[in-house]
Amino acid sequence: MLRVTRLTSLYLILFFLIGGFFYSQYSYSLGTINIVKDTVPPGFGPFSFTLAPSTFFSLSDGDPPFSITDLPTAATYVITETTLPAGFDLMNINCVVQGMGGSMFVVNVMDGNVTIDLEANDVVTCTFVNQGSGTIIIQKITNPTGGAGFGFTNNIPGGPSPFTLNHNQTQTFMNVPADTYTVTENDPAVAPGGFILTDIVCNDMGSTPNVPTRTATIDLDPNEVITCMFTNTIALEDLNITKMDFPDPVVAGEELTYEITVDNGSLLDANSVMLNDMLPEGLILAEISVSRQGIVCMPTIDQMGFLSMVDCNIGNLGSGETVTITIIVIPDPDVFSEMPEIIQNKATLTAEPGSVVRQTTTNTLVNPIVDIEVTPDDSERSVRRGNTFMVDWEIGVIPDQFTALNSIESSSLTPVQRADALGVILDVDFSDLFVVEDVETTQGTCTVGSVQCNLGNILEGQTVIVTITFRAPDESGEFDIVATVTSLAQTFTDIIVIRVTSGGGHGSCSIASVGTSMGFPVYLLIPLLIIARRIIYRARR
Numbered sequence: 001m002l003r004v005t006r007l008t009s010l011y012l013i014l015f016f017l018i019g020g021f022f023y024s025q026y027s028y029s030l031g032t033i034n035i036v037k038d039t040v041p042p043g044f045g046p047f048s049f050t051l052a053p054s055t056f057f058s059l060s061d062g063d064p065p066f067s068i069t070d071l072p073t074a075a076t077y078v079i080t081e082t083t084l085p086a087g088f089d090l091m092n093i094n095c096v097v098q099g100m101g102g103s104m105f106v107v108n109v110m111d112g113n114v115t116i117d118l119e120a121n122d123v124v125t126c127t128f129v130n131q132g133s134g135t136i137i138i139q140k141i142t143n144p145t146g147g148a149g150f151g152f153t154n155n156i157p158g159g160p161s162p163f164t165l166n167h168n169q170t171q172t173f174m175n176v177p178a179d180t181y182t183v184t185e186n187d188p189a190v191a192p193g194g195f196i197l198t199d200i201v202c203n204d205m206g207s208t209p210n211v212p213t214r215t216a217t218i219d220l221d222p223n224e225v226i227t228c229m230f231t232n233t234i235a236l237e238d239l240n241i242t243k244m245d246f247p248d249p250v251v252a253g254e255e256l257t258y259e260i261t262v263d264n265g266s267l268l269d270a271n272s273v274m275l276n277d278m279l280p281e282g283l284i285l286a287e288i289s290v291s292r293q294g295i296v297c298m299p300t301i302d303q304m305g306f307l308s309m310v311d312c313n314i315g316n317l318g319s320g321e322t323v324t325i326t327i328i329v330i331p332d333p334d335v336f337s338e339m340p341e342i343i344q345n346k347a348t349l350t351a352e353p354g355s356v357v358r359q360t361t362t363n364t365l366v367n368p369i370v371d372i373e374v375t376p377d378d379s380e381r382s383v384r385r386g387n388t389f390m391v392d393w394e395i396g397v398i399p400d401q402f403t404a405l406n407s408i409e410s411s412s413l414t415p416v417q418r419a420d421a422l423g424v425i426l427d428v429d430f431s432d433l434f435v436v437e438d439v440e441t442t443q444g445t446c447t448v449g450s451v452q453c454n455l456g457n458i459l460e461g462q463t464v465i466v467t468i469t470f471r472a473p474d475e476s477g478e479f480d481i482v483a484t485v486t487s488l489a490q491t492f493t494d495i496i497v498i499r500v501t502s503g504g505g506h507g508s509c510s511i512a513s514v515g516t517s518m519g520f521p522v523y524l525l526i527p528l529l530i531i532a533r534r535i536i537y538r539a540r541r
Contacts, residue, residue: 029073031103031118034065034125039088041132041178044222048083049128065125073101073120080113081128087178087223088130095126132178132222139229140165143353147195147232151186162186165230178222185214185230194268195232198355202228233353238265239317241275241349241358249365249489252336255286256364258327260347264317270351273314277327280343282335283307291324306332317351336366338419340488367488368419372397372458374485374494382499383472388437391470391496393483395455396463397421420460421487426453429482433473440467458487476502 037047037059045060057066071077081090093107093114101119105126108114114126136159140150148166155161159173185197200209204226206219216228243260250256260277264270285307288297300309312325331343342363349358377392397420424444428451439446443464444455455464470481481496 029120030070031073031099031101031121032067032069032123033071033077033079033116033118034067034123035059035079036065036125036127037061037063038127038129039132040091040129041222044085044088044130044132047081047085047088047128047130050080050082052078052080059128071118073118073122075118077116077118078113079116079126080111081130082112084130085222087134087221088132089175090128091131092129093126094129095124098123098125133175134178134220134222134224134226136173136176136181136183136218136220137225137227138165138171138173138183138216139227140167140169141229141231142167142193142195143198143231143233147193149192150195150230150232152183152230153186154181154183156181156183176220178220178224181218181220183216183218183228187214194234194237196235197230198233199231200228201231202226233355234268236264236266236268236270236351236353236356239263239270239349239351239356239358240265241347241360243345243347243360243362245345245362245364247489248362249340249367250331251367251489252331252333252369254330256283256329256331256366258329258345258347258362260325260327260360261322262314262317262325262349263322264319267319268353269319270317270356271315271353273317273349273351275310275312275314275325275347275349277310277312277325277345277347279307279309279327279329279345281306281308282332282343283329284332285327286330287326287328289326295323295325297325306335331366333369337368340365340367340422342366367490370397370419370421370487370490372421372424372485372487372490372492374483374492376483376494376496378496381496382501384501385472385474385476388469388471391468391481393426393466393468393494394463395424395426395458395466395485397458397460419488421458424455424458424464424485424487426455426466427451427484427486428468429484430470431473431479433475434479434481435471436468437471438467438469441465472498472500476500 035049037045039045039061042061045063046058047060048058050056051068055068059066084090090109090112093109095105095107095114097103099122101122103119103122103124104117105124106115116124118124136156138152145167149164151162151164153162156173156176158176160171163171165171197211197214200211200216202209202216202218204219204224207226207228208217209228218226218228220226240263241260243258246257258277260275262273262275283306285299285301288299288310290297295312295314297310297312299307302308307329310327314323317323342365344361344363346359346361350356373396375394383389436448436451439448439451441453441455441464444453446453446466451468453466458464477500479498479500481498483494485492
């Protein structure tokens with residue numbers, strides 16, 4: 001029994017010794033290697049790897065790490081990136097060690113590998129960073145050929161900025177990291193030799209040309225070759241368009257003239273010259289005339305019979321040549337019938353070379369038709385010299401009446417109802433021999449000296465009465481007093497004839513007392529006055 005116990009103890013000791021040996025050799029002598037893939041820009045792959053001597057795997061950006069566990073320690077492992085997608089370069093290998101075993105590693109980016117001396121219980125994680133790259137080509141084209149000295153700026157790393165190109169020259173940027181970049185042709189708007197930037201074309205759907213800002217925004221992907229072509233065309237810098245409108249303001253029913261002048265002050269001939277005159281609503285065409293043969297103008301008449309547009313094909317316009325296009329229209333009184341209205345006319349000129357666009361705009365005030373009646377209380381009268389007299393003028397808008405307008409160029413205008421009179425002013429013109437003693441008005445204000453009354457707005461059917469008290473001159477004669485009323489660029493006039501006579505005024509030879517008949521001879525009272533004076537004198541003595 002004692003012998004069995006001793007054997008059992010011996011076996012137990014041997015078991016723990018052997019178990020401890022194997023535990024130390026296998027449980028504490030294992031390690032882990034993790035491989036991570038990172039690309040710039042993100043999302044690319046796959047990339048192939050080997051873990052010497054016989055493990056092969058592949059990774060893409062965003063994949064979970066490739067992990068090899070239970071690797072024997074006190075051993076050396078080499079992880080190599082073997083195959084790269086087109087346009088990518090290995091930029092870096094970053095390794096970190098977790099654990100206490102003291103694993104060591106050596107990175108060799110040029111050969112695309114890392115060598116790891118793995119120690120017990122360590123976890124070594126290595127990240128392979130790959131950068132995608134491509135090629136950007138900037139090309140300059142001029143029309144006509146021969147343009148030179150076009151400057152550019154850019155934010156492409158590793159390349160020249162600024163740089164200069166002539167016609168058909170290129171600037172190439174190679175091994176450019178995949179990213180978004182901008183290339184801008186320099187201002188001024190007119191480049192050397194009279195060229196302007198007219199087009200930017202890039203052979204890439206993701207890139208964005210912007211001619212107004214002269215910039216190409218380039219979205220470069222790995223292994224991509226993007227060519228952006230900047231095209232400049234000689235500009236007609238001194239091709240000008242001007243426009244005049246008269247009269248302004250214009251009364252509805254009267255002719256309104258638009259005179260458009262195109263002047264080519266450039267050293268180059270302009271071709272494909274087109275004029276588009278966009279007209280406001282409510283205009284009736286009266287006439288179109290041109291200053292040169294060969295210009296064809298086509299009016300557009302809408303369904304209401306109004307002129308809406310005039311297109312003129314001018315064709316070629318030589319250097320120093322000027323042409324004039326005259327468009328005469330009539331604002332329809334039915335359309336412009338109530339209140340003054342400002343109408344806008346925009347003319348657009350296009351020409352080549354350079355896709356030149358010029359615009360000019362006029363704003364014209366159209367007034368509706370008003371009919372003001374200026375009625376004095378008497379159109380003809382006699383006044384004795386030096387006497388005062390009054391004149392009443394009734395100024396009103398005739399209600400509910402119509403006026404007929406003549407047809408022009410076979411275009412019949414519909415009669416219209418008269419509108420309210422706005423901003424009415426009364427001016428009274430008379431001889432300097434008359435004196436104004438008083439002015440009264442039922443609306444507005446008046447000045448007394450040289451009579452002018454600002455009567456404001458007079459509505460349809462309304463009447464304003466202005467009363468002026470004059471003192472006649474001390475000389476006889478026939479005089480005119482002229483009353484002129486203006487409203488909405490329309491004028492209405494009335495004339496009163498005043499006859500100044502010699503009877504009974506301060507200039508006569510008769511003497512009259514208040515209450516004495518003007519026919520009694522005053523000189524017969526003189527003897528009675530003398531006798532009365534003598535009687536009074538004697539009584540006092």
